[in-house]
Amino acid sequence: MAAPTRIIALNLGMQTVTLAEFRATVDGSVTLHSCRQEELIVDPAADATRSAQIEATVINLKKEIGLTSRDSVNFCLPSQSVFTRFVKLPGASPADVDEIIGFEAQQNVPFPIDEVVWDYQIMGDSKGGSWDVVLVAIKADQLGEINAAVNKGGFKSSIIDEAPLALFNAFRYNYSDQSGCSLLIDIGARTTNLIFIEGNRVFSRSIPVGGSAISAAIAKEFRQDILVGEKLKLEKGFVGLGGAYAEPEDPTDARISKIVRNTMTRLHAEIARSVSFYRQNQSGSAPVRAYLCGGTVGLPYMVEFFSEKLQMPIEHFNPLRNVTVANQETADAVANKTHTLGELVGCALRGLGKCPVEINLRPFTVVREHDLARRKPFLIFSAICLLLAPAGWWFYFNQANLVAEEKLASVNAEVAKLDAVAKKFDALEVDRVRMQDLAAPVVLAAAERMAWAEILDELGTRLPSRFIWITNLEPLSNGRPIFASGPSVSGKPPAPPRPGTPAATGPATIDAVLVRGLYLANPPNDKEARVIDEFVNQLQGSNIFRVDERDKNQDVRTTIDGSSWAYEYSFVLPLQKPITLP
Secondary structure (H helix, E strand, O other), X not given: OOOOOEEEEEEEOOOEEEEEEEEEXXXXXXXXXXXXXXXXXXXXXXXXXXXXXXXXXXXXXXXXXXXXXXOEEEEEEOHHHOEEEXXXXXXXXXXXXXXXXXXXXXXXXXXXXXXXXXXXXXXXXXXXXXXXXXXXXXXXXXXXXXXXXXXXXXXXXXXXXXXXHHHHHHHHHHOOOOOOEEEEEEEOOOOEEEEEEEOOEEXXXXXXXXXXXXXXXXXXXXXXXHHHHHHHHHHHOOOOOOOOOOOOOOHHHHHHHHHHHHHHHHHHHHHHHHHHHHHHHOOOOOOOEEEEEOHHHHOOOHHHHHHHHHOOOEEEOOOOOOOEEOOHHHHHHHOOOHHHOHHHHHHHHHOOOOOOXXXXXXXXXXXXXXXXXXXXXXXXXXXXXXXXXXXXXXXXXXXXXXXXXXXXXXXXXXXXHHHHHHHHHHHHHHHHHHHHHHHHHHHHHHHHHHHHHHHHHHHHHHOOOOOEEEEEEEEEEOOEEOOOOOOOOOOOXXXXXXXXXOOOOOOOEEEEEEEEEEEOOOOOOOOOOHHHHHHHHHHOOOOOEOOOHHHHOOOEEOOOXXXXXXXXXXXXXXXXXXXXXX
16 A cells, blocks of 8 residues: 555644654655644633633644645654553463553553553563563553544644654664664653664653653742743753852843753663663663753753763754655744654654554554444445346346256256165165164263263362262262162261152253262361261362352261261262263
8 A cells, every 4th residue: 555645744742742644755764834822821720711712723833834624634642642561471472462461551551450451562572582562551541531632633643653652763764874873852731751772672751751841940039820830941041050150130031941961860860770770671782862842941051961971972853864754844944843843753653554553552443443444445345236226137037048948958857867776875874773773872881981080080180088988979860870779878868859850751861970979077077077068068179060159058967976987978979970770
C-alpha cells in the first residue's frame, strides 16, 4: 500500500498544541510544508476546560494552515495522560508473548482492564528467553474526551501515539547513525520525559518536574499568580550558571535565574537516579550523550547547565535533521522551536509505516469506524452483486438446465453400475455389525478390568498412610449390591440401599462402590475419627469418584468408645463413569 501524499500531525501538549502538514515523497521520506503552534491556558486550575481548549485551538490552527477538508490526523498524547510500563515476558517466540500479554496487562494497569484502551509492542529480539515489551494504556473515558475534541476540531482520528514513543521514532529516523546509549531529555510544561535509546531498544521514565514548576516557584517568590510567573519566566528566565560566574546586575533577573537553577538542579538529581535505575533494573548501558527537547529547554544556558552536571556531550534534539522543509516561510516559523517538533515528526513518520514502535491507542468508536471504512468497498461490491443477482441467476439457470440434460443420460448409466457396488457394501456392513456384536462382550470385559485397576489405584493414592484400612469393596448398581456379599467384619448384613432408590431391573452398570474398613482412633482421645474425614476429603478431588457434601455426610462409622482396638466404617463412592457389565 502506497504511503499517503499528505500527512497531518497534531501534538497535544499540556501547555502547547502544535499542528503540522507533511508530505510523503517517493523515496519514503517526509517534507514539512507548514506548521503552527498555539499555547493553552497555563493555570492548572483550568484543566477542567482542557477538552474545550483543545477543540478551539485545533479549529484555529486548522484555519491558519489552510486545511478545509475533514482530513485524517495522527495525534500524540502527553505522557502524563498515558500509563506506560516496560516489562520482560518469557516465551520462545513472539506468539507466546501474544498469549500472555492480556494477563500481564491486567496485572500492570492500575485500572479495570475493561475501562482502558491499551496496546503493546515487543522491542527487539529475545534475550535469555525473555522479551522486552512496552505496554501503554489510557482510561477509555479520558481518551474519548480528547478524541472527541480533536474530531470536533475538524479531523478524523487515524493513529493515536504517546509522546515518548513518538520521540523515539523521530530519534531513530534522524539519528540512526548513533551507537551506544543516547538519553533524550524532554522537558515539557508539567513533566520531564527521559527516553533511553539503545539501538531498537527504548525505555522511558516520567519525572513530575517541568516548566510549570519553574513558573510556580517564580510566582511564589514574587507573590504573584501563576500567569505572572509564566510571563517572568519567558521574559527574564535563564539558568543561573553559579560558581565563579557573576550574577546579573538586575536583582529580579538574579532571583529568577537562581529559581530556575534550583529547579533544574532538582531535575538533575532525578535524572541521575533514573540513569542508575535504568542501568541496574533494565540492564542498560550508561548514556554517552544527551539531547534536550521540549518547550522549557529553550531557556538560555540550559545546554551549559546539563553539560556541567551530566559530564557528557549535550545538544538540542533536531527532529528535522533528515526532514526537508518545503519553503522559507515554514523554515522561519520553526527556526526557534525545532526542539519542540519531535512528537510531530514521530506522528508523521507513522503515516509512512515501518516505525520501530507502532503503538496505536484508538478508542473503540474509532476502531469501529476504521473497520467500517476498511469493509466499505466490499459492502459496495456486495450491493452491486445483489442487484445483478437476478440477471445472473436467470443466465445460470438456463445454462445449468442445458448442461443437466446432457449429463442426465450419462449419470443414469453410472447409477446402474454403482447400484451393484452398493449392494456389495451393504453385505459388508451387515458382516461388520455382526462382528462388532460378537466382540462387544470382550471389549466390555477388558474395559471393566482396566476400570477396577484404576479404582484400586485411586483408593490407594487417596487413602491416608496411617490408622485406616479398607477391608471390603462391593460394587453397587442403583444403590443395590451387584453380587451376593458376605457379612461385614462385624458380622452385620450389607448396608441397605438409600431411601428412594428405585428397584433394580437387572444388573446393567456398576455406578458406585461400597467401601468398608477399619480405623484406629489416633490420638487415643480423638472421638471424631478425623482420619475418615481426611480420607473422604481427599476423595473429593478424585477424577474417578464423585463425592459431594451429601455423600460425605452419609458415611457410617462405629462410635469410638475405647473398648476395641479398631472400629468399623463404610460409605458409598459414586463413580464418575459407570462400568457397563457384559
